[in-house]
Amino acid sequence: MAVFTPVSDDDARELLTRYSLGELVSLRGITAGIENTNYFLTTTQGEYVLTLFEVLTYEQLPFYIELMYHLAQKGIPVPRPQTLCSGSRLTTMHGKPCAIVSRLSGGYEPAPSALHCALAGRTLAQAHLAGRDFSLAQPNLRGLGWWQQTVPKVLPFLNDAQARLIQDVLREQTEFAAGATYQALPFGPAHCDLFRDNVLFDGTFEMPRMGGIIDFYFAGCDTWIFDVAVSVNDWCIERNTGVLEDDKLRAWLDAYAQVRPFTDAEREAWPMMLQAAALRFWVSRLYDFFLPRPAQTLKPHDPRHFERILRERRKTATAHRL
Structure with missing residues (x-):
């Protein structure tokens, strides 16, 4: 969520003529994140988020937009895409696809407690189950195929030890994905980017309430x-070491499993999946750090973290066992 494409008040006013969302009150760019252009959009009828998609194509976007709409219809706390007067939930601005979604209440918790972890884990499980009958399908575009394409592009920026590690893990993940355990894993629409800054909480730190899950634009069908x-x-x-904290981990996993119990295949795959998740974001952060796209307000993350x-x-x- 950086500002790659400037949007003026006049641009927003023109866009709003395609909806029935009232008149423009204010427009403010959101500087966090690295993938799309985002603005807080306030109208006389409510508060929304305007997104211009910088990488995803118009043809790819119905999966994300309609998944959010589907989950919202099922009562999952996610941004609800707004419907244009034409009946669509996707349009264009400055030659780029764009959408307006409802703005959820609350804010993200940078230092979550076990209670926050439990709320997030339970809500993710609910979202997984709610997505089982979603009619559209699209792979995780930052999955194994993307890792295989991208690792060669970042290798020139790595030292020998890093290059050996990233290639070893990629080979192991490729072999694991071809095996019987992986093939048996439950699979369906997944968020694929549920970091702490993509979940909003209401209430207090001691008594948090779920506000909702945001930023579905890395979602895809995955395990x-x-x-x-x-x-x-x-x-x-x-945060400084990456070591898993047992109390938070147990709170997250137990809350998730109360809604959707883990399978035997998932228990077996868990250590490999933890590595797969770390590899995915190490690769993407290397790519964004060393091969960035231009943006007005871009803050690339440190790849060394993952x-x-x-x-x-x-x-x-x-x-690491479930």
């Missing part, structure tokens, strides 16, 4: 246990 692994690698760690997490998961692989 649900990969989605869980992505989440706990951010929510349940000591390198540390990956090394930690490999070092303690036998200790």
Whole structure:
């Protein structure tokens, strides 16, 4: 969520003529994130988020937009895409696809407690089950195929030890994905990017309430246990070392499993999925750091964070069990 494409008040006013959302009150750019252009959009009828998609194509976007709409219809707390007067939920601005979604209440918690972890884990499980009858299908575009394409592009920026690690893990993940255990994993629409800044909470720190899950634009059909692994690698760690914190991890996993119990295949795959989740974000952060796109307000993340997490998961692989 950076500002790659400037949007003026006049641009927003013109866009709003395609909806029935009232008149423009204010427009403010959102500087966090790295993938799309986002603005807080306030009208006389409510508060929304305007997104211009910088990478995803118009043809790819119905999966994300309609998944959010589907989940919202099922009562999952997610941004609800707004419907244009034409009946569509997707349009264009400055030659780029764009959408307006409802703005959820609350804010993200940078230092979540076990209570926050439990709320997030339960809500993710509910979202997985609610997505089972979603009619559209699209792979996780940042999955194994993307890792295989992107690792060669970032290798020139790595030292020998880093290059050996990233290639070893990629080879192991490729082999694992071809095996029977992986093929048996429950699979369906997944968020694939459920970091702590993509969940909003109301209430107080001591008594948090779920506000909702945001930013579905890395979502795709993938194994649900990969989605869980992505989440706990951010929510349940000591930030400086990447070590998993047992109280937060147990709170997250237990709350998730109360809604959707884990399968035997997921239990077997768990150590590999934790490494897969770390590899995915190490690769993407390397790519964004060394091969960035221009943006007005771009803050690339430090790739070394997920390198540390990956090394930690490999070092303690036998200790990681569901």
